[in-house]
Structures are given as structure tokens and as C-alpha cells.
């Protein structure tokens with residue numbers, strides 16, 4: 552069935568434009584229609600924060616009409632607003648996102664916090680500089696944030712996808728973060744390096760669950776960022792198997808994972824036998840989301 556296109560009624564106020572767009576998206580069953588309509592309206596009008604609310608009673612500018620209609624029609628196709636706008640905030644900083652990268656999620660900020668906290672507890676020899684690697688960096692959100700938050704850290708990051716690495720490189724340059732990027736399969740690009748810390752939010756959705764994901768995720772975010780093999784644990788197993796590529800195992804390893812995977816990932820870390828302490832950290836919804844291995 553043909554879907555109606557969104558067309559804004561002439562001579563509307565900004566508030567009326569918001570109401571028309573959100574009810575159009577709502578009628579199509581788009582999730583969070585009001586939040587999406589506001590985000591896209593702010594983007595098209597170049598308004599942020601209180602400026603948007605102050606402008607609500609103003610006339611909708613005619614010269615922005617076709618841009619607004621176009622973004623609402625893209626949203627109506629289920630495209631995540633972050634890809635339409637081209638940006639997602641992470642740890643208080645704006646990251647460019649394209650359909651080549653996963654949209655960074657708020658729970659991943661907790662992974663960064665955990666790495667900063669436990670990384671700070673690692674003992675350093677005088678003059679020693681810690682080295683960290685972020686495996687499967689996507690937009691570069693984790694690596695760029697760690698590089699900016701932990702002064703003196705040597706930060707490297709990898710991805711299998713050259714297109715994702717292009718986005719990550721642009722984010723590092725734009726935000727002034729010193730990150731060395733390498734392309735390749737999980738730990739392979741770091742053979743011989745010997746990092747003190749490994750952090751990774753790898754693809755962890757079991758392949759057979761992908762069809763049941765929300766369409767916004769399933770149809771628009773990159774499959775390479777989602778598919779973790781038959782049980783979702785494939786990348787963690789491969790990383791454990793690849794540890795002998797490094798001169799020594801890292802003193803801190805920190806993984807993000809999916810719902811119900813914490814026990815299995817903790818067991819994988821325990822079986823590797825390199826870390827005295829295995830810590831599981833829940834996200835804000837109470838789901839065990841991060842597993843860390845620490846060698847004291």
C-alpha cells in the first residue's frame with residue numbers, strides 16, 4: 552500500500568509544525584514520534600535547547616518547509632533520526648554517525664566510566680604510559696572519549712569495516728583526540744603490541760535474533776555491528792583465542808555484552824586464567840551489561 556507523503560500545511564507556527572509532524576509519524580507507528588519530530592525540527596531550524604521552546608510560537612519559515620518535509624518523510628521510512636541528522640552525542644560530545652556505524656548507546660558510556668575507574672587503579676612504573684585498544688570502534692565513541700578523558704594514554708582502535716574507520720577518524724580529528732586506527736579482525740591488527748587495556752563492544756546479537764529486532768535497528772544499523780554469530784558470543788571467543796598474538800595478556804579487559812550473556816562472558820574470561828578479578832556491572836536498567844577482567 553502506498554504511504555502518504557508528509558506535507559506541512561501552509562502558514563503554520565513552529566508548534567503546529569511539530570504537532571502535524573508528530574501526529575503523522577504516530578499514525579505510521581513510528582516509535583517516539585514526538586521526540587523524533589522535535590529533534591528533526593530543531594535540526595532543520597538550527598535551534599537547540601531553550602531556543603527551540605522560545606521559538607515555538609513563531610511562524611514556521613517557508614524557506615525551510617521542503618527540508619522539514621524531506622526529513623520527516625525519511626523518518627517515516629524508519630530511518631533513525633541520528634542518521635538523518637548525522638550526529639549522536641556520547642559522553643557530552645557530538646559524534647558524527649553514518650549508516651556505516653552503530654549509533655553509540657548511552658549504556659556504552661558506563662563502559663568508558665568503568666575503564667577510566669579501573670584503569671586508574673593499575674600500578675604504573677615511573678614514566679610508564681598506559682596503552683589501550685578499542686576493538687570494533689565503529690564511530691570511535693569509546694576510543695575518542697578515552698583518549699580525551701585519560702590524559703597520557705596511548706589509544707589505538709580497530710574495526711573490520713574501512714567505512715566505519717573513516718567515520719571514526721573524522722570524529723577523532725574533529726574532537727582533537729589522538730587515536731591510532733588500524734583495520735582488521737579483532738585482535739589481529741595489534742599482534743605484538745602488548746596493550747595494558749583492551750575494551751570492546753563487539754557485535755553480540757545471536758544471528759537468529761536479528762530478524763526480531765526493532766526495524767529501525769534491523770533495517771538501518773550495519774549488520775557487521777550486530778551479528779555475533781549463532782549464540783552472539785563468537786567475537787568474545789575469538790578474542791580469547793587471539794590473546795597469544797600479544798606479548799602478554801592485558802591487565803584490564805572490559806567488554807560490553809547483551810542481555811543474558813554476562814555469565815557466559817565471565818566464564819570465558821575465567822577460563823582464560825589471566826585475570827584475578829572478574830567484575831560484572833549492570834546498566835541503568837539493571838541488566839548486567841559489562842564484564843571486566845582485572846589482573847591486580
Ligand SMILES: C[S@@+](CC[C@H](N)C(=O)[O-])C[C@H]1O[C@@H](n2cnc3c(N)ncnc32)[C@H](O)[C@@H]1O
Nearest residue numbers: 655687688689710711736737752753754775776
Ligand atoms: C556493536 S558495534 C560497536 C561500535 C562502537 N564501539 C560503539 O560502542 O558504539 C561493533 C563494531 O565492531 C565491528 N566489527 C565487527 N566484526 C569485527 C571484527 N571481526 N573485527 C573488528 N571489528 C569488527 C563492527 O564493524 C562495529 O563497528
